[in-house]
Amino acid sequence: MGRAAAIRPLREVPGWDDEADVIVVGLGAAGACAALEARSAGADTLALERASGGGGTSALSTGQIYLGGGTPIQQKCGFEDSPDEMYRYLMASCGPGVDEPKIRLFCDHSVEHFSWLVAQGIPFKESYYGDGSYTPTDDCLSYSGSELAHPYLDIARPAPRGHTVQQESIESGGMLMRRLLQKVENSGTRILLDTLCETLVLDEDRRVVGVVARIAGSPRYYRARRGVILAAGGFINNREMVERYAPLLLKCTLRLASDGDDGRGIRMGMGAGADTIRMETASIVLPFTVPKALIQGVMVNRQGQRFINEDAYQTVVGEAALRGQDGQVYLIVDDAIYEPPFPPTEVAAVGDTFEELERELGFAQGSLQSTLELYNRGAQRGEDPIFHKASSHLAPLIHPPFAALDYTTETAIWAVFTLGGLRTSPDGAVLTPDGELVEGLFAAGRTTSGLAAQGYSSGLSLADGTFFGRRAGRKAAASISR
Amino acid sequence: MGRAAAIRPLREVPGWDDEADVIVVGLGAAGACAALEARSAGADTLALERASGGGGTSALSTGQIYLGGGTPIQQKCGFEDSPDEMYRYLMASCGPGVDEPKIRLFCDHSVEHFSWLVAQGIPFKESYYGDGSYTPTDDCLSYSGSELAHPYLDIARPAPRGHTVQQESIESGGMLMRRLLQKVENSGTRILLDTLCETLVLDEDRRVVGVVARIAGSPRYYRARRGVILAAGGFINNREMVERYAPLLLKCTLRLASDGDDGRGIRMGMGAGADTIRMETASIVLPFTVPKALIQGVMVNRQGQRFINEDAYQTVVGEAALRGQDGQVYLIVDDAIYEPPFPPTEVAAVGDTFEELERELGFAQGSLQSTLELYNRGAQRGEDPIFHKASSHLAPLIHPPFAALDYTTETAIWAVFTLGGLRTSPDGAVLTPDGELVEGLFAAGRTTSGLAAQGYSSGLSLADGTFFGRRAGRKAAASISR
Numbered sequence: 033m034g035r036a037a038a039i040r041p042l043r044e045v046p047g048w049d050d051e052a053d054v055i056v057v058g059l060g061a062a063g064a065c066a067a068l069e070a071r072s073a074g075a076d077t078l079a080l081e082r083a084s085g086g087g088g089t090s091a092l093s094t095g096q097i098y099l100g101g102g103t104p105i106q107q108k109c110g111f112e113d114s115p116d117e118m119y120r121y122l123m124a125s126c127g128p129g130v131d132e133p134k135i136r137l138f139c140d141h142s143v144e145h146f147s148w149l150v151a152q153g154i155p156f157k158e159s160y161y162g163d164g165s166y167t168p169t170d171d172c173l174s175y176s177g178s179e180l181a182h183p184y185l186d187i188a189r190p191a192p193r194g195h196t197v198q199q200e201s202i203e204s205g206g207m208l209m210r211r212l213l214q215k216v217e218n219s220g221t222r223i224l225l226d227t228l229c230e231t232l233v234l235d236e237d238r239r240v241v242g243v244v245a246r247i248a249g250s251p252r253y254y255r256a257r258r259g260v261i262l263a264a265g266g267f268i269n270n271r272e273m274v275e276r277y278a279p280l281l282l283k284c285t286l287r288l289a290s291d292g293d294d295g296r297g298i299r300m301g302m303g304a305g306a307d308t309i310r311m312e313t314a315s316i317v318l319p320f321t322v323p324k325a326l327i328q329g330v331m332v333n334r335q336g337q338r339f340i341n342e343d344a345y346q347t348v349v350g351e352a353a354l355r356g357q358d359g360q361v362y363l364i365v366d367d368a369i370y371e372p373p374f375p376p377t378e379v380a381a382v383g384d385t386f387e388e389l390e391r392e393l394g395f396a397q398g399s400l401q402s403t404l405e406l407y408n409r410g411a412q413r414g415e416d417p418i419f420h421k422a423s424s425h426l427a428p429l430i431h432p433p434f435a436a437l438d439y440t441t442e443t444a445i446w447a448v449f450t451l452g453g454l455r456t457s458p459d460g461a462v463l464t465p466d467g468e469l470v471e472g473l474f475a476a477g478r479t480t481s482g483l484a485a486q487g488y489s490s491g492l493s494l495a496d497g498t499f500f501g502r503r504a505g506r507k508a509a510a511s512i513s514r
Numbered sequence: 515m516g517r518a519a520a521i522r523p524l525r526e527v528p529g530w531d532d533e534a535d536v537i538v539v540g541l542g543a544a545g546a547c548a549a550l551e552a553r554s555a556g557a558d559t560l561a562l563e564r565a566s567g568g569g570g571t572s573a574l575s576t577g578q579i580y581l582g583g584g585t586p587i588q589q590k591c592g593f594e595d596s597p598d599e600m601y602r603y604l605m606a607s608c609g610p611g612v613d614e615p616k617i618r619l620f621c622d623h624s625v626e627h628f629s630w631l632v633a634q635g636i637p638f639k640e641s642y643y644g645d646g647s648y649t650p651t652d653d654c655l656s657y658s659g660s661e662l663a664h665p666y667l668d669i670a671r672p673a674p675r676g677h678t679v680q681q682e683s684i685e686s687g688g689m690l691m692r693r694l695l696q697k698v699e700n701s702g703t704r705i706l707l708d709t710l711c712e713t714l715v716l717d718e719d720r721r722v723v724g725v726v727a728r729i730a731g732s733p734r735y736y737r738a739r740r741g742v743i744l745a746a747g748g749f750i751n752n753r754e755m756v757e758r759y760a761p762l763l764l765k766c767t768l769r770l771a772s773d774g775d776d777g778r779g780i781r782m783g784m785g786a787g788a789d790t791i792r793m794e795t796a797s798i799v800l801p802f803t804v805p806k807a808l809i810q811g812v813m814v815n816r817q818g819q820r821f822i823n824e825d826a827y828q829t830v831v832g833e834a835a836l837r838g839q840d841g842q843v844y845l846i847v848d849d850a851i852y853e854p855p856f857p858p859t860e861v862a863a864v865g866d867t868f869e870e871l872e873r874e875l876g877f878a879q880g881s882l883q884s885t886l887e888l889y890n891r892g893a894q895r896g897e898d899p900i901f902h903k904a905s906s907h908l909a910p911l912i913h914p915p916f917a918a919l920d921y922t923t924e925t926a927i928w929a930v931f932t933l934g935g936l937r938t939s940p941d942g943a944v945l946t947p948d949g950e951l952v953e954g955l956f957a958a959g960r961t962t963s964g965l966a967a968q969g970y971s972s973g974l975s976l977a978d979g980t981f982f983g984r985r986a987g988r989k990a991a992a993s994i995s996r
Contacts, residue, residue, distance in 0.1 A: 038720075038787070038946060038950065041718070041720075127761070128764075129761030236523070238520075238521075275611065276791050276937070277791060279611030280611075299948060302789070303947070305520070305784070305785060307758075307784065308790070310759075310794075312794045335820075335900050335901065337819050338817075355838070396892075397899060398888050399888065399899075402885075402888050405884075409880065419817065464784075464785070465755075465780075466520060466781060468520060485761075
């Protein structure tokens with residue numbers, strides 16, 4: 033996977049090819065925002081990007097940013113929200129092991145952050161779309177998490193917080209990055225493309241003072257007078273790292289990441305003494321909710337049991353299905369609610385009765401029947417007393433033929449990216465296992481462990497990449513020059 | 515939690531207080547075996563122990579060591595076993611993310627390792643006890659994992675592999691460590707007690723060349739000419755580390771560890787550039803199987819559902835119950851199988867019918883009834899078609915009153931210790947995130963990630979501490995002297 037983590041001692045650097053106050057490694061959303069704030073603070077800033085253009089995984093995303101607390105768009109669309117309600121939702125859904133100080137800070141400054149994004153020229157339409165992890169139209173606001181589902185509905189007043197950048201089609205991430213990168217260029221940040229960073233340079237006191245990179249195969253040495261900011265993405269495209277830190281994720285077929293997400297930034301930080309945390313965590317998407325009628329289906333495991341309310345967000349269902357059910361799950365539908373799912377998957381079994389379906393699936397006799405009879409009894413009354421699916425998604429399955437859609441990891445598309453990484457303070461400083469500073473080193477985005485450890489809501493990665501990227505940029509720029 | 519991870523550069527060492535070829539940090543089972551093999555290889559060896567006597571967590575354990583492949587005791591007691599059957603069981607039960615090379619090596623050399631332990635004076639009686647994580651008698655052999663349970667029964671020919679050191683009472687760990695420590699003393703290993711190691715000393719080339727320790731508050735500097743072996747236990751007694759790396763474990767009340775298990779060894783290694791892996795993994799024991807008749811009970815979650823075969827080993831049940839069911843589980847019994855559980859727990863509800871029990875528990879109507887009716891239908895036929903509990907543990911629950919024993923984490927005793935730690939090669943060398951050597955550094959025991967990532971079988975920690983401790987001792991002794 034290429035050597036990256038070991039550090040380079042300063043005395044082995046033959047000479048500097050260039051220098052700057054602040055060096056940003058990686059020009060996705062986190063790196064771009066870090067560079068913008070470092071420049072605003074007056075720091076001479078150099079951005080190093082391995083690809084032949086900036087954008088990274090952010091440019092491939094759906095451009096949805098999790099924001100709330102009462103943004104102008106939430107208000108215009110008639111949704112009440114507050115930092116405290118947002119905080120309650122995130123604290124309940126992102127834990128255990130949640131980074132409370134980061135969540136508090138993020139919720140308290142979310143409205144301000146939205147304004148800053150708008151000030152960078154990023155367009156948002158004043159409109160409400162509905163729900164989901166993307167908007168195929170140019171609309172903005174949507175429910176991109178489990179805000180309306182049990183148990184969160186009773187914990188925090190729900191509000192849609194997914195803010196998608198205005199752009200027809202689902203390629204709003206491209207628009208986000210075009211605008212941010214334009215700003216970075218105008219800011220006077222010097223940008224080097226096709227520049228692969230490999231190793232941090234540490235001085236005798238183990239302070240980070242520069243970066244060793246490679247351009248067209250040759251080493252280059254860049255001195256950072258104030259700090260280096262690692263914003264080089266996650267590690268889902270590094271198979272060895274996934275095997276080692278998060279082996280369950282190997283079952284998921286679709287890696288939501290650009291090639292650059294090979295964990296290089298994380299390994300560079302580790303080499304300099306950084307702590308890594310929550311390395312097993314991930315966003316695990318099981319996309320079974322389009323068309324929406326399918327949420328009226330019943331998700332079961334190989335024991336024919338339900339295990340979650342089907343209206344929980346698709347990442348929450350995916351996480352529960354992978355970690356608790358080994359990715360062996362099926363969605364039971366009847367003729368009334370069935371529509372071809374998008375993305376498509378196979379039909380594992382069809383039957384005119386639950387018994388027939390159960391037999392076709394090779395499930396134990398009575399297992400699925402018992403589950404579905406119990407479900408139907410509740411659904412007839414508009415209730416799901418066991419898992420608390422909302423009544424709007426409840427309908428008894430009584431119209432044969434019945435079918436089991438195959439959502440096992442072997443057959444269906446499961447989408448995944450990593451959430452674990454370097455441990456950072458809320459202002460983006462990289463920390464050691466003892467909680468001390470790795471001097472001269474900062475990080476943001478998926479190179480770090482951020483807002484979510486589990487129960488991922490869509491838009492959280494662009495949110496913490498942009499929000500904490502900005503903070504890392506300011507913090508690095510404010511460091512003492514050496 | 516005390517600074518430990520940052521390293522000390524050699525140039526800041528004022529002078530050495532003592533030196534040796536090999537320095538062993540911690541005198542539990544892993545450290546003692548490392549010291550013995552280092553001495554056997556002719557290395558001048560210095561062991562540093564923070565407590566006022568050796569033993570560590572190993573001395574507090576039940577003295578059960580997982581060994582197999584056809585040990586003399588297995589043979590004498592009439593159990594067939596082979597390295598390949600043992601390998602199949604461990605590969606299936608310890609994954610995903612299992613360290614295959616370590617398991618292969620361990621299985622292939624398990625019989626030899628048993629002989630070595632005997633040669634150190636450790637007594638084992640040639641007797642078979644039964645099953646469980648300890649023997650209250652002085653007997654030896656027992657089933658200490660899920661070998662007889664679904665699905666392992668069909669994957670590998672079962673054999674009992676828990677080898678408990680001979681000693682009346684469950685304190686066989688004390689006997690194990692008394693014998694090992696006696697051997698260490700006789701070996702000429704120099705032992706310093708009350709010596710708390712804090713930091714590794716690294717030279718300019720980032721090789722580990724010594725240790726900074728503290729005796730009665732004053733710093734001491736010990737030079738290691740060939741290598742330092744970290745064998746300082748796990749981190750379950752470091753609350754901050756558990757919060758950061760394995761927050762779910764905070765729900766478990768009983769930490770199976772001596773005070774020394776504060777993660778110091780792991781943090782020292784990280785400071786020197788070591789990789790840590792599987793930091794979220796743990797042995798999670800839910801002790802509900804004494805008396806044995808309770809295995810005929812039905813374990814359910816708050817949805818009134820079963821989630822595992824109740825005859826799986828108590829660590830496997832504990833892990834599934836904590837990770838999949840948030841530790842919210844109950845054991846349903848009837849009057850025929852009920853005996854007071856050991857350790858005791860509370861009765862959450864009693865009822866003359868399943869319906870009454872369900873209502874008392876506050877479960878959704880029909881949920882528990884449906885589960886128990888389905889279970890009883892199978893049990894009447896001597897079958898558990900859904901979860902495959904062995905027929906010997908199956909009896910329909912038909913004798914009222916019925917009761918729900920409270921095994922929630924809030925009420926019952928759950929016992930836990932960590933399994934994650936430094937990444938090492940099968941010969942005990944500590945590795946960086948890139949898989950390169952941290953030169954001069956070795957590790958063993960719970961300071962490392964070893965044989966098991968999940969599906970823990972009792973005796974695996976003493977097994978890999980002693981087995982890989984030996985290998986680390988040999989490897990360090992064979993390193994080039996500096």
